[in-house]
Amino acid sequence: GAVVSQHPSRVICKSGTSVKIECRSLDFQATTMFWYRQFPKKSLMLMATSNEGSKATYEQGVEKDKFLINHASLTLSTLTVTSAHPEDSSFYICSARSGTSGGSNEQFFGPGTRLTVL
């Protein structure tokens, strides 16, 4: 159980275009999803927290107009990188938390999406 999928696994796009990444919880309902970014040989950095039916909460320094997050249902969150530039190239990973208040805080991670902007 507790499987999270991401699509696509890899994407190459031209500078100036927008890219959408999907994150799905396959066997549980995720009230909260998270988006992380990882640079080569570095750790994961949280970009934003996404709650179903409400606006995402962005971490300091993350441009909300550039990284659009939509958590439309309890099993799907999307990250859209708008007007992508080469510096947006990175490994993007989502996670999902199924626990409600008083329950487990354990997060389960998707396999990641490698974005390359030419």
Place this chain on the structure above:
Amino acid sequence: GIQVEQSPPDLILQEGANSTLRCNFSDSVNNLQWFHQNPWGQLINLFYIPSGTKQNGRLSATTVATERYSLLYISSSQTTDSGVYFCAVGAVQGAQKLVFGQGTRLTINP
């Protein structure tokens, strides 16, 4: 915010050896998870252990929340254990967010 420090940053061992990875954190937590990141980038959940001790095969973990550290033990290491191990914590006042340590890169030589 909460600080997470993992040690050692790199560890090279021979197959069959035992290893201990450490994670120190600077504040009270209600979430602590250990992960193994495989060569394709997937984070594999090893333990959810905000306190106490757990074991799963050759791996075990202990978190002493009052002293703000956690340990991951790997016994009888195999080459497939190689990779990066991350500790991530969620602060009690942290709104469910996970903060990751910098990782320990483990290399197991045959």
